[in-house]
């Protein structure tokens with residue numbers, strides 16, 4: 001059984017022994033938390049949204065969380081796989097189409113190419129599993145080719 005952790009998921013780390021493999025996104029914290037305010041010459045866009053994202057990432061203490069997850073997994077003899085987070089939320093887990101328009105709402109993913117629709121976090125989790133070369137299991141999981149990049 002696998003567990004994937006999109007950045008906005010809350011996970012009870014005491015349950016780490018329930019999973020054989022834990023996949024985590026490597027978040028580019030420096031670029032994601034860079035100020036959105038910009039300068040006088042080039043004012044930033046979406047400042048409010050970016051500020052709230054920054055706050056969420058920093059509040060979550062992602063780095064601390066991943067360190068704890070790795071320690072807990074090691075204690076339990078479980079494997080942790082880190083994957084690149086780039087475009088996991090914009091990529092269709094079924095056809096591979098990458099487009100910001102796929103993410104029509106915060107929680108909804110609808111592929112502009114193949115029309116596949118699902119909860120955005122589940123879609124991202126499947127992409128993370130594919131990058132980790134694992135196959136999803138459990139409710140809502142769709143079969144994937146683990147050899148896909």
Ligand SMILES: [Zn+2]
Nearest residue numbers: 092095111114
């Ligand atoms: Zn698609």
